[in-house]
Amino acid sequence: MRIYELAKELKMNSKDLVVLAEQELGITIKNHMSSITDLEVIRLKKALNIINNNKKVKPAKSAKTEIIDDEPLVDEKIDLNTAKFKKVDKKIITPVKKPGTAKPVPKVADEDKSAKDFNQKFPKKNNHQNKFKKPFQPFQQKQQEQPVKKEIKIKNIEMEDSIVVRTLADKLGVPVNAVISKLILLGVMCNMNQEIDFDTAQLIGEEFNAKISKIEVVDVLQDLEDSLSKEDTDNEADLIPRPPIVTVMGHVDHGKTSLLDAIRNTAVTSQEAGGITQHIGASQVEINGKKITLLDTPGHEAFTAMRARGAKVTDIAIIVVAADDGVMPQTIEAINHSKAAGVPIIVAVNKIDKPTANMDRVKQELSEQGIISEDWGGDTIFVPVSAKQHMGIEDLLEMILLVAEVQEFKANPNRSAKGTIIEAKLDKGRGSVATVLIEKGTLNKGDVVLVGSAYGKVRAMFNSKGKKINQAGPSVPVEILGLSETPQAGDILMAMDNEKDAKNIAEKRKNKRHLETMNASSKVSLDDLFDRIQKGEVKDLNIIIKADVSGSIEAVKQSLLKLSMDEVKVNPIHGGVGGINENDVMLASASNAIVIGFNVRPSIAAMDLAKKENVDIRTYNIIYTAIEDIQQAVKGMLAPVYKEVVLGRADVRQTFKVPNVGIVAGVYVTSGKITRKSKIRLLRNDIVIHEGDIASLKRFKDDVSELNTGYEGGIGIEKYNDIKEGDSMEAYIMEEIKR
Numbered sequence: 001m002r003i004y005e006l007a008k009e010l011k012m013n014s015k016d017l018v019v020l021a022e023q024e025l026g027i028t029i030k031n032h033m034s035s036i037t038d039l040e041v042i043r044l045k046k047a048l049n050i051i052n053n054n055k056k057v058k059p060a061k062s063a064k065t066e067i068i069d070d071e072p073l074v075d076e077k078i079d080l081n082t083a084k085f086k087k088v089d090k091k092i093i094t095p096v097k098k099p100g101t102a103k104p105v106p107k108v109a110d111e112d113k114s115a116k117d118f119n120q121k122f123p124k125k126n127n128h129q130n131k132f133k134k135p136f137q138p139f140q141q142k143q144q145e146q147p148v149k150k151e152i153k154i155k156n157i158e159m160e161d162s163i164v165v166r167t168l169a170d171k172l173g174v175p176v177n178a179v180i181s182k183l184i185l186l187g188v189m190c191n192m193n194q195e196i197d198f199d200t201a202q203l204i205g206e207e208f209n210a211k212i213s214k215i216e217v218v219d220v221l222q223d224l225e226d227s228l229s230k231e232d233t234d235n236e237a238d239l240i241p242r243p244p245i246v247t248v249m250g251h252v253d254h255g256k257t258s259l260l261d262a263i264r265n266t267a268v269t270s271q272e273a274g275g276i277t278q279h280i281g282a283s284q285v286e287i288n289g290k291k292i293t294l295l296d297t298p299g300h301e302a303f304t305a306m307r308a309r310g311a312k313v314t315d316i317a318i319i320v321v322a323a324d325d326g327v328m329p330q331t332i333e334a335i336n337h338s339k340a341a342g343v344p345i346i347v348a349v350n351k352i353d354k355p356t357a358n359m360d361r362v363k364q365e366l367s368e369q370g371i372i373s374e375d376w377g378g379d380t381i382f383v384p385v386s387a388k389q390h391m392g393i394e395d396l397l398e399m400i401l402l403v404a405e406v407q408e409f410k411a412n413p414n415r416s417a418k419g420t421i422i423e424a425k426l427d428k429g430r431g432s433v434a435t436v437l438i439e440k441g442t443l444n445k446g447d448v449v450l451v452g453s454a455y456g457k458v459r460a461m462f463n464s465k466g467k468k469i470n471q472a473g474p475s476v477p478v479e480i481l482g483l484s485e486t487p488q489a490g491d492i493l494m495a496m497d498n499e500k501d502a503k504n505i506a507e508k509r510k511n512k513r514h515l516e517t518m519n520a521s522s523k524v525s526l527d528d529l530f531d532r533i534q535k536g537e538v539k540d541l542n543i544i545i546k547a548d549v550s551g552s553i554e555a556v557k558q559s560l561l562k563l564s565m566d567e568v569k570v571n572p573i574h575g576g577v578g579g580i581n582e583n584d585v586m587l588a589s590a591s592n593a594i595v596i597g598f599n600v601r602p603s604i605a606a607m608d609l610a611k612k613e614n615v616d617i618r619t620y621n622i623i624y625t626a627i628e629d630i631q632q633a634v635k636g637m638l639a640p641v642y643k644e645v646v647l648g649r650a651d652v653r654q655t656f657k658v659p660n661v662g663i664v665a666g667v668y669v670t671s672g673k674i675t676r677k678s679k680i681r682l683l684r685n686d687i688v689i690h691e692g693d694i695a696s697l698k699r700f701k702d703d704v705s706e707l708n709t710g711y712e713g714g715i716g717i718e719k720y721n722d723i724k725e726g727d728s729m730e731a732y733i734m735e736e737i738k739r
């Protein structure tokens, strides 16, 4: 609207309005032909209204003298002369006797307040003073009487990401309704108890001469947690070789325990005398002056359970295969578990003392699983051993050391300790007892540690011989005492600088764990695959197939592999004949996989575990249905394809500059419609000069969801201001096409 138009409407002088607008809106106005935005018009009208209201109440108020006790209306800047003058003015001043105060305190009543209001609103500029003559004459005298040159004080207000309207009003020192009115002008409809965001608050702040700044809320604990969980890489120069950590896996009765015993007995000679191996979950042996750390619990169950907790402690997997029995279901499981964890494999072909031993058969069967021995052109080391006869054990140990050398397992011992809990229990006499496998750094007796949701000071440490020790470096398993509670296997131990931090984080984690068990887990399932892919959380669909006959496994595997598309990789990580057992569930949990069964069912224990671990188990009778199910999930996972649909066109007839918003186009919809969610293509002479989102769509002052043909409205384009009269806009949407 142009100034003169508004002046006409308000029945006032254009020049006066220019002055008023400049002062009230804080903008420079060239002349009466200049235009101001709708918002500015409203603000001006409001400013005038306040004055007019004050004008109106004047006679009523002057009729009686009001005593206002609780509201100091005049600040200290008013000197005695002014007060005196006001006293003379009678109708305004009322001396109030305050109990205990000797002198009467001059108080100024409402009318003076309006004068003051006015003065504050329109601080005098000498050259403009006379220009207020007409509309504001009643106040002119007082302006002169009260030469308060009050500078507009900018308030500084701090807020977080959002603020409750009422709180903001309090901080601004203005009535909450005033804030709400301003919000409405900005198109924000809310009540005083609702929260507004920082940007909106900032706009409101400007209206009330306040600078609003954001305080970044720093969660010190979270920061500390984050820094702890960050993979802290040590300098290459600080790293020195550490013993490899080895797990023995294989089919039942193929000789895992016997092999572990044989290794310990072979190596025990180099250990200090008298040491009887204590069961702490892991032990160390020494061969040719080099150490190897052995995890006690054989089998992939423990291995995978640890991995499901996110712990990766094993460096090398020894797969034991009995030479007389060959590859069996659990051999395959063990292989797949190791592969899934990315751990190098050494095959120990056991029981070669037996006459029925058949090394070639083992090699043949393992090659079918993708494990090919070196002499067959592969890269897996096969070592023939007899745990019973103590044959080949040293060869095996040497091979372990060789692999370790190739893999270059290293750690920095000169730093604060970090390790993984491999076993923990509550001991009646000793309290929480946990075995930690130190991964890096050195743990000292007396160190403050944080272990999952437990914390404490290491009261005592024991090695696998039950000997008290004061220090433990990388790859050393130690039993520690002194934790606040019993941790879980797989929990990470970290030495901390102070006990308070350790305690706080432990407690925070405890709460979080509690919440997590209450909330749904993040495991993959066919139902939410699409969403997860959308969020970029899942790029592979790992599948474990269990079936009644091996033929089905192969058939499903082949069909699934054919399903793989660019956007998502279907990954059969394990297949086995037989019912769905706890191991399958654990592997699924550790590898974020789903389990598919054909003509098989999960055991009760597997079902319970699946529930606990949030593993998706699906059972089918017909392969086709299974494939179809997965196919659909995979299709859902695929990135949707879009096509453009033009909704309508509009002409830009005018542009408005809205403070803090930018340029808003006044448009007329010439065809179709424009919707709030559509994208806008700005055309100038039919050339696309910008494409973007709609920031605001209004009809008059109201936000609307669409504007139809023949209607006028306002359109703001997100982060774009170069809109000119005569431009046109094309609204379009991207429509999804189902694959």
Ligand SMILES: Nc1nc2c(ncn2[C@@H]2O[C@H](COP(=O)(O)OP(=O)(O)OP(=O)(O)O)[C@@H](O)[C@H]2O)c(=O)[nH]1
Pocket (backbone or CB within 6 Å): 250, 251, 252, 253, 254, 255, 256, 257, 258, 259, 298, 350, 351, 352, 353, 354, 385, 386, 387, 388, 389
């Ligand atoms: N002949 C012969 N027998 C062996 C050898 N190693 C183990 N055995 C025997 O095989 C059987 C199973 O050995 P374990 O060491 O218990 O096998 P495992 O794999 O630990 O078995 P689980 O713990 O039950 O899964 C025992 O009777 C052992 O004596 C070997 O090298 N030669």
